[in-house]
Amino acid sequence: MQNLQVQVSDKSTGGSRQHSVVLDERELKRVSDFIGSEVGIQLPMTKRTLVESRLSKRLRVLGFTDFKSYLDYTLKSIDGALEKLQLIDVLTTNKTSFYREPDHFEYLVNYAIPAITKSSNGVRREINVWCAGCSTGEEAYTLSIELNRIEGAGEKVLFNILATDISHSCLSKASQGVYTDRQAESIPEELRKKYLLRSRNANEALVQMGPKLRHRIKFKNLNLMDTRFDAPKNMDIIFCRNVMIYFNNQLREELVAKFESHLAKGGYLFVGHSESLNGIKTTLKQVAPMVYKKSSEK
Numbered sequence: 001m002q003n004l005q006v007q008v009s010d011k012s013t014g015g016s017r018q019h020s021v022v023l024d025e026r027e028l029k030r031v032s033d034f035i036g037s038e039v040g041i042q043l044p045m046t047k048r049t050l051v052e053s054r055l056s057k058r059l060r061v062l063g064f065t066d067f068k069s070y071l072d073y074t075l076k077s078i079d080g081a082l083e084k085l086q087l088i089d090v091l092t093t094n095k096t097s098f099y100r101e102p103d104h105f106e107y108l109v110n111y112a113i114p115a116i117t118k119s120s121n122g123v124r125r126e127i128n129v130w131c132a133g134c135s136t137g138e139e140a141y142t143l144s145i146e147l148n149r150i151e152g153a154g155e156k157v158l159f160n161i162l163a164t165d166i167s168h169s170c171l172s173k174a175s176q177g178v179y180t181d182r183q184a185e186s187i188p189e190e191l192r193k194k195y196l197l198r199s200r201n202a203n204e205a206l207v208q209m210g211p212k213l214r215h216r217i218k219f220k221n222l223n224l225m226d227t228r229f230d231a232p233k234n235m236d237i238i239f240c241r242n243v244m245i246y247f248n249n250q251l252r253e254e255l256v257a258k259f260e261s262h263l264a265k266g267g268y269l270f271v272g273h274s275e276s277l278n279g280i281k282t283t284l285k286q287v288a289p290m291v292y293k294k295s296s297e298k
């Protein structure tokens with residue numbers, strides 16, 4: 001078993017000392033039981049080193065010298081309630097980017113939105129979009145850019161985006177809407193010019209999502225494992241990409257059923273490219289790679 005050296009500050013001497021801290025099997029099970037039931041994410045033995053390394057940061061911050069004391073504090077004590085959120089934060093994978101898996105945005109613009117607006121016979125139509133598991137916001141802003149373009153092209157649509165995640169730190173970053181130039185590189189240049197604001201400080205390579213993009217998005221904390229979602233039932237579009245990848249089949253099936261009940265008739269569910277719903281019981285019909293549609297009849 002690998003030994004991890006955790007640097008902890010020693011308040012009594014004012015200095016710091018090295019401790020070998022190992023997350024043993026029993027402790028990993030405590031973490032994985034908690035994360036599995038709370039968030040849905042599976043943490044098998046193969047993830048031990050990853051969990052150990054991510055949690056060691058929290059030990060360092062709080063001054064714990066072993067995982068058992070840290071877990072007793074976090075999972076058992078009343079004072080540990082806030083730390084539970086930090087524990088969830090460090091163990092969720094938040095990788096994302098603008099225009100990730102870009103063919104989904106092409107499908108949205110060229111097929112899904114026209115099919116939805118066609119059914120409203122030229123009357124101005126409100127389109128409700130839910131970005132579930134939005135991480136630090138890049139996916140929700142990409143949706144906002146694309147839907148703004150559709151509106152700007154004179155289509156009779158008005159859209160709202162609900163963007164949710166379990167991670168408070170991700171949501172805080174998402175609602176600021178500030179990214180580095182490097183992160184924003186995958187947004188086509190003409191759209192960056194049109195919708196993004198440059199930092200006033202010329203030395204900072206930062207951009208902010210402009211008001212047209214931000215005003216349409218509501219960021220909200222929501223745990224997809226909750227039995228009932230505090231989200232509207234008339235969603236035309238749900239994006240839930242690269243979230244279910246960490247869930248087992250039963251949880252995926254339950255989540256897809258909940259999404260189905262939150263979709264309007266003829267609405268679309270987009271999942272990540274490695275998250276096919278093959279083998280999952282659902283009445284949603286696949287209409288494109290990892291794009292599923294609810295019947296217009298139901």
Ligand SMILES: C[S@@+](CC[C@H](N)C(=O)[O-])C[C@H]1O[C@@H](n2cnc3c(N)ncnc32)[C@H](O)[C@@H]1O
Nearest residue numbers: 039092093095096133135166167223224241242
């Ligand atoms: C890998 S990111 C995907 C971000 C974005 N959808 C994309 O595809 O680029 C997964 C996100 O799902 C969130 N997540 C995981 N389990 C969740 C749950 N039970 N409820 C809500 N969000 C969850 C994580 O916090 C993380 O931000």
